[in-house]
Amino acid sequence: MLRLLLLIDTIALLIGTYSFTSGRIPATPSNIFIAVFGFVGISMVIGSLITFQNTRTWIDRTDTVTGEVIDYESHASYDTEKNRTTTFYHPTVHFRTHGGEDVTFTSSVGSSKRSHSIGGQIGVRYLPSDPGDAQVDEFMSLWLVPIVLSAIGLPMSFVSLGLAFSIFKV
Structure with missing residues (x-):
């Protein structure tokens, strides 16, 4: 294709x-x-x-579990037209695979607001063969691109x- x-x-x-x-x-x-x-x-x-x-x-190849937001990484973006800086927050999530392995990752998709509280639960998708290949299980995280x-x-x-x-x- x-x-x-x-x-x-x-x-x-x-x-x-x-x-x-x-x-x-x-x-x-x-x-x-x-x-x-x-x-x-x-x-x-x-x-x-x-x-x-x-x-x-x-x-289709991923498993789904519930993870916990443990932190946020912030990334600044400067808007030259509006002459201002916007900060985007990417959640850092910890989860345990079905096999018992502990994994922590930072989402590649962020927003200008912290969408979840630290300690809050969040859906996670990961590849069983590579648990580090994980994403937050939310529409925009998966389908933004x-x-x-x-x-x-x-x-x-x-x-x-x-x-x-x-x-x-x-």
């Missing part, structure tokens, strides 16, 4: 490059913008499909297709 999607993306890039270099499509700034915008959008949609499938496969890629990539793809159809009257 991954190879097919990458092949489609590569073919689209080659067709676009050929169309510009052969003179079939004039290499005006607006045409180049539409092509790049569309290529990036399609690439993001393909990335969202790949990450969606990887997440589904990972979830495919959602963001789709939310940006789909509109970019549709806008570039719409612009291309309106310009070239295809």
Whole structure:
């Protein structure tokens, strides 16, 4: 599946490059913008499909347990437009596998508020073959990347297709 999607993306890039270099499509700034915008959008949609499938496969292979929030790691992010710093809090979670192994990890997804109290219970998914490969069992922790890629990539793809159809009257 991954190879097919990458092949489609590569073919689209080659067709676009050929169309510009052969003179079939004039290499005006607006045409180049539409092509790049569309290529990036399609690439993001393909990335969202790949990450969606990887997440589904990972979830199917995981076990679920209840963990405990033991701390938070904070990461600062500076917003140049608003000239302010926002701190994101990533929960550090401790859990015990079904086999009795103690594991501690820090979630890769954080929020601007501490979503759970320290000492609070939280769902955890982990791979039995690699308990260190664990995630908080919450929707955003599991599905954030495919959602963001789709939310940006789909509109970019549709806008570039719409612009291309309106310009070239295809």
